[in-house]
Amino acid sequence: MQSPFVSIRTGTRAHLYRKRPSPNTFLPFSACGCFNMASRKESATASTAVMAIPAGTLDSPVNQIQIEGLVVLKIIKHYQEEGQGSEVVQGVLLGLVVEDRLEITNCFPFPQHTEDDADFDEVQYQMEMMRSLRHVNIDHLHVGWYQSTYYGSFVSRALLDSQFSYQHAIEESVVLIYDPIKTAQGSLSLKAYRLTPKLMEICKEKDFTPEALKKANIGFEHMFEEVPIIIKNSHLINVLMWDLEDKSTVADKHELLNLSSSNHLEKSLQLLMDRVDDMSQDIVKYNTYSRNVSKQQQQKHQYVQRRTQENTQRQSRGEPALPEEDMSKMFKPPQAPPRMDTLLIAGQINNYCQNVKEFTSQNLGKLFMAEALQGHN
Amino acid sequence: YEVPDGPEEEPRDGVGHDEDEERGAPVEVHQRGEDVGQVAAESLTPAEASLSFSCTTFFLGSLAWAFRSANLAWKDLLTLANSGGVDGVSVVTIWPSSSDRLKTPVASAATSTSSSSPFSSTGSERESGREGNTEFSSAMAYICPSPYRAAACRRSANRPLHAAQRGEVPEALYPVLQSSFSNMSVYGPVVKIHPVVLASICDSYERRNEGASRCIGTLLGTVDKHSIEVTNCFSVAVDMEFAKNMYELHKRVSPTEVIIGWYATGFDITEHSVLIHEYYSREATNPIHLTMDTALQSSKMSIRAYVSAQMGVPGKTVGVMFTPLTVKYVYFDTERIGVDLLQRTRVLPSRTKGLTSDLSQVGGSAARVQDMLTTMLAYIDDVLSGKVAADNSVGRFLMDLVNKVPTISAEDFENMLNSNINDLLMVTYLSNLTQAQIALNEKLVLL
Numbered sequence: 001m002q003s004p005f006v007s008i009r010t011g012t013r014a015h016l017y018r019k020r021p022s023p024n025t026f027l028p029f030s031a032c033g034c035f036n037m038a039s040r041k042e043s044a045t046a047s048t049a050v051m052a053i054p055a056g057t058l059d060s061p062v063n064q065i066q067i068e069g070l071v072v073l074k075i076i077k078h079y080q081e082e083g084q085g086s087e088v089v090q091g092v093l094l095g096l097v098v099e100d101r102l103e104i105t106n107c108f109p110f111p112q113h114t115e116d117d118a119d120f121d122e123v124q125y126q127m128e129m130m131r132s133l134r135h136v137n138i139d140h141l142h143v144g145w146y147q148s149t150y151y152g153s154f155v156s157r158a159l160l161d162s163q164f165s166y167q168h169a170i171e172e173s174v175v176l177i178y179d180p181i182k183t184a185q186g187s188l189s190l191k192a193y194r195l196t197p198k199l200m201e202i203c204k205e206k207d208f209t210p211e212a213l214k215k216a217n218i219g220f221e222h223m224f225e226e227v228p229i230i231i232k233n234s235h236l237i238n239v240l241m242w243d244l245e246d247k248s249t250v251a252d253k254h255e256l257l258n259l260s261s262s263n264h265l266e267k268s269l270q271l272l273m274d275r276v277d278d279m280s281q282d283i284v285k286y287n288t289y290s291r292n293v294s295k296q297q298q299q300k301h302q303y304v305q306r307r308t309q310e311n312t313q314r315q316s317r318g319e320p321a322l323p324e325e326d327m328s329k330m331f332k333p334p335q336a337p338p339r340m341d342t343l344l345i346a347g348q349i350n351n352y353c354q355n356v357k358e359f360t361s362q363n364l365g366k367l368f369m370a371e372a373l374q375g376h377n
Numbered sequence: 378y379e380v381p382d383g384p385e386e387e388p389r390d391g392v393g394h395d396e397d398e399e400r401g402a403p404v405e406v407h408q409r410g411e412d413v414g415q416v417a418a419e420s421l422t423p424a425e426a427s428l429s430f431s432c433t434t435f436f437l438g439s440l441a442w443a444f445r446s447a448n449l450a451w452k453d454l455l456t457l458a459n460s461g462g463v464d465g466v467s468v469v470t471i472w473p474s475s476s477d478r479l480k481t482p483v484a485s486a487a488t489s490t491s492s493s494s495p496f497s498s499t500g501s502e503r504e505s506g507r508e509g510n511t512e513f514s515s516a517m518a519y520i521c522p523s524p525y526r527a528a529a530c531r532r533s534a535n536r537p538l539h540a541a542q543r544g545e546v547p548e549a550l551y552p553v554l555q556s557s558f559s560n561m562s563v564y565g566p567v568v569k570i571h572p573v574v575l576a577s578i579c580d581s582y583e584r585r586n587e588g589a590s591r592c593i594g595t596l597l598g599t600v601d602k603h604s605i606e607v608t609n610c611f612s613v614a615v616d617m618e619f620a621k622n623m624y625e626l627h628k629r630v631s632p633t634e635v636i637i638g639w640y641a642t643g644f645d646i647t648e649h650s651v652l653i654h655e656y657y658s659r660e661a662t663n664p665i666h667l668t669m670d671t672a673l674q675s676s677k678m679s680i681r682a683y684v685s686a687q688m689g690v691p692g693k694t695v696g697v698m699f700t701p702l703t704v705k706y707v708y709f710d711t712e713r714i715g716v717d718l719l720q721r722t723r724v725l726p727s728r729t730k731g732l733t734s735d736l737s738q739v740g741g742s743a744a745r746v747q748d749m750l751t752t753m754l755a756y757i758d759d760v761l762s763g764k765v766a767a768d769n770s771v772g773r774f775l776m777d778l779v780n781k782v783p784t785i786s787a788e789d790f791e792n793m794l795n796s797n798i799n800d801l802l803m804v805t806y807l808s809n810l811t812q813a814q815i816a817l818n819e820k821l822v823l824l
Contacts (some may be wrong), residue, residue, distance in 0.1 A: 069719040070580050073573035073712065077608065080709045081631050106580070111629040125629060132623050136614040137584040183711045187738045188718045214823050220815065231722055236579045236671060238723040243678045244572060245720060248706040255714070256742040261797070265804055276811065283818060339822070346815045353808035360801040365739045367797055373782065374790050 062172045062227055063100040065192045069233045069241075071107045072190065078109040079148045079180045087112065088154075092126065093144040094133070097172050102227075104176075106138045107146060144192075146176035151271055152355045155223075155348040157341070160195070164203045167195055174227060182355075185264070186256025192227040199223050209336045213343070220346035259370060261363045268359070272352045279345045285337055292334045300331050565700060567604040568665060568682040569707040572716050574610045574640075575669065575680065581612035582642045582671040591643035593653065595620055596667060597627060597634040605637055605665060606707070613639075617656060638665035638682075644674045646683070651697050654685050666699060680704055 075091070082089050089112065095104040108129050110122070134140045144166060147154060154177050166173040174192045182189035195203070198216050233241070311321045574596065585592040594612035598605060611627065613620040624636060639657045641650065650666065657664040666683045683699035708716060753775070759765040785793070 068580075069722070070573070070576040072715050072719065073576050076709070076711050076715045077571065077573045078630075080711060081608070081633075109630045125626065128622065129626050132619065132626065135619065136581060136612045137586065138581075180711055183714055186714065186742065188715055219819050231718065233719060233722045234579070234583060236583055237576055237719075239673065239678055240572075240575055240579055241716070241720050241723050243680070244575070244706060244716065248708070254742060254746065255710070256738055257746065261801065265800070269804065269807075272808070272811065279815065279818075286822065342822070346819060349811055349815050353812045356808045357805055360805045361736055362739050363801050364798065365736050367794060367801075369743060371790075371794055374785070374787075 061100065062097075062102045062174065062194065064102070065174060065227050065229045066101050066103045066232050067176075067190075067229055068103075068105050069231060069237055071104050072188065072231065074107050074109075075146055075148075075176070075178050075190075076180075076183070079178060082109070082112060088150070089148045091146050092129075092142060093146055093174075093176065094130075094139050094141060095143045096139055096141055097143070102143055102172050102174060104143060106133070108133070142170060142173070144170075144173040144175055146178060148178045148180055151181060151268055152179060152351050153271055153275075153348060155344055155351055157344060160199075160203070160223075160340075160344065163193070163195055164200065167200060168204070181264075184255065185258065186254075190229060192229055193224040194227060196222050196225050209338065213339050218343065220343050220350055223343060223347050256362075257366060257369075259363070259366055261359070264359060265356070268352060268356050272349065272356070275345055275349045275352065279342070279349060282337075282342045282345060286342070289334060289337055296331055296334060303330070565665075565684040565702045566601070567703045567705055568667070569604055569606045569705045570667075570680070570682075571606075571608050571707060571709075572712060574607050577610050577612075578640055578642060578667075578669050579671060582669075586614070591641055593639060593641045595624065595636055595657075596638045596640055596665070597624070597631075598637045599633060599635070600637055607637065607665075607667070609634055610640060636661045636664070638667065640667040640669065642669050642671040644668065644670045644672065644679070646699055650699075651685075654697070654699075658685070665702065 071093070078091060079089050089109065091107050091109040093104050094106045094108070095102065097103070111125065130140045130142070145162065147159065159175065163173075163175050166175070174194050177191045177193060179189035179191075196218075198218050199222070202213065202216055202218065307322065307324070314321055578592075578594065581594060582592050592612055592614075594610050596607050597609040597611075598607040600606075609627065609631065611623050613623070627634065636657070638661065639653060641653075646666075646668065654664065654666055657666075663684060666685065668679075668681050668683070670677075670679045682702045682704050684702055686698050686700055687695060688698045689695040756765065756771075757775070760767045
């Protein structure tokens with residue numbers, strides 16, 4: 001289902017056309033239960049508390065992301081207009097690469113997938129948009145894409161595929177995840193992720209068997225690396241900001257100091273539960289697989305034993321020995337369940353837990369403040 | 378009331394120039410005669426009276442000549458004079474037709490009391506004189522028969538009358554009236570702008586082609602009965618075909634947005650504006666025109682919106698007048714939070730700001746509240762020590778504030794606090810547990 005997406009670079013690079021898969025479809029994975037469990041040694045990697053490795057530690061081409069205020073406003077506005085409900089909204093980021101910094105200077109939204117718009121050509125839209133933007137001197141280099149998320153549930157197969165195709169074509173591309181619900185709680189939540197090189201390797205080979213993953217030593221924390229973001233505004237925009245502050249009469253609402261937490265916690269926990277359910281199903285599958293494998297081993301062993309026994313018997317009786325049958329044909333090894341989904345689910349659960357912990361720590365702080373306030377009363 | 382006779386006294390520099398008007402052509406302010414001022418004062422509030430007395434500006438000498446030749450009654454002149462300057466701003470520029478060119482521009486600029494006065498006359502046009510193709514229609518300058526009426530007209534901003542309706546303006550007069558009123562918009566819907574539009578305009582201005590002094594684009598948004606909400610925009614560089622294409626593309630994403638007008642950077646409204654506006658009025662009914670002074674001519678970025686109206690003498694020359702509208706800035710909640718973050722970049726010399734996380738955000742927010750409290754306490758101290766006069770409304774707000782802290786018995790509060798804290802701790806524990814679980818699972822699988 002690899003469909004084209006557009007990657008445009010000025011000058012030298014050839015155009016690659018591979019379409020992004022639609023946001024809410026998952027590639028079908030046959031989850032049949034068997035696994036060939038080979039025992040390997042695995043060096044334990046320390047499980048850090050962060051969802052992803054900070055980019056500075058790896059040898060990646062992008063160490064920092066610089067976003068213009070305009071992009072932030074556009075993303076916020078796009079979600080506000082189109083994204084009510086749990087639909088994700090997506091768009092394309094434009095910018096340029098300066099040394100080890102990725103500067104994002106503009107963006108444009110992508111229309112949502114509608115069923116009745118079957119002949120809508122995404123590639124066409126993208127090409128036209130970028131062509132038009134080129135006329136008004138907006139950077140037309142594709143440097144990534146953005147997506148909104150619902151309570152932090154963005155680690156999915158679709159995202160992985162999209163980001164892989166982007167990163168494959170454009171080395172420095174990132175995906176910006178905008179969390180509108182967290183933003184509405186008081187502070188802008190915008191995170192930039194890239195795939196780790198290890199994961200890129202795996203995706204390239206499309207080999208998701210456990211052996212491959214083991215070889216690459218990938219845990220769920222090593223899937224994405226988070227790149228720090230800074231926001232930079234031009235002088236003119238700063239002037240505008242000063243002006244706006246004077247003229248706008250919107251009061252500061254201080255949502256960040258809001259004490260109510262149960263609603264948010266409830267939803268987060270609900271999502272977490274769903275994911276954990278998925279995970280347990282996956283584990284069950286894996287266990288069945290491993291059980292099957294061991295059973296098969298036993299059967300094989302038994303069969304071999306019986307064979308040898310029979311053969312010795314026959315020899316003692318003077319009959320020709322039965323031919324050795326091909327083991328592999330008789331005992332088909334059970335198929336290993338692909339581990340990519342498990343990785344993704346684990347990553348997602350990790351993300352949820354992270355968010356919940358952040359939320360609770362903030363709320364604890366607020367509660368203590370409220371206590372202090374009440375104490376004076 | 379009495380009519381002042383003859384050309385007025387010598388002009389003298391008016392009072393209360395606004396920095397908006399320090400531009401090319403000199404602005405001459407003329408002071409009205411006392412009688413008229415007083416008469417006007419009777420029908421106005423004291424503030425208005427003093428303002429109109431001190432700031433109605435008319436070059437009545439040449440004006441009188443022009444109108445006399447046009448056989449306009451003095452009454453109309455006076456009301457024309459009075460029709461400006463109630464709340465402090467009026468610019469009435471009258472150009473005779475090219476055949477009737479006066480040596481001095483028959484222009485008058487008014488003063489303004491507030492800094493954001495809408496001001497829409499162009500120096501260049503003043504010099505050259507403009508052919509008026511006017512056709513009077515409704516919603517024009519307030520040309521009312523008497524100063525009383527003028528005051529009433531001013532106050533009830535939705536009842537403009539125009540001279541042609543009363544058949545009093547002779548056809549011989551071909552003026553192009555361009556008037557702007559005070560920042561109380563007089564006609565037209567309120568324009569609500571989102572910050573993303575302004576940032577987009579700034580950005581497109583920064584990226585304009587070499588040699589272009591201003592840049593132009595389309596505004597998209599939604600129209601309501603009494604307001605127009607501008608939510609998006611894109612810049613137009615090449616031609617109108619390009620603009621149409623862009624609009625189509627944008628419509629794919631947000632089908633509810635329609636073209637509601639256009640913007641231009643720069644301070645003035647030029648002749649080109651009229652042409653472009655005409656084009657846009659084909660695309661949208663009653664388009665609005667937004668100007669944003671990115672060159673910061675008046676040391677601030679004056680953002681103004683106008684709606685166009687036709688005016689002139691029916692059957693003869695017709696012109697276009699841009700009347701200003703009230704501009705408001707609206708934000709979605711999340712937008713405001715985003716803008717908040719962006720505001721913080723302007724204080725740092727490097728103009729950059731990282732995104733904070735976790736408790737530091739709460740800390741920052743609390744610090745802001747603390748600052749506000751400190752300011753308040755300082756004010757209260759001042760009031761108590763007599764340095765500042767006490768203000769009742771502020772006192773009431775403070776009372777409100779103090780009462781807002783709920784009085785709960787200590788026990789109840791303890792209970793609430795503890796149960797909340799327990800909830801949060803439990804959730805934290807659960808999430809830590811889950812994380813440990815999946816890590817374990819991973820290790821086991823990969824064994």
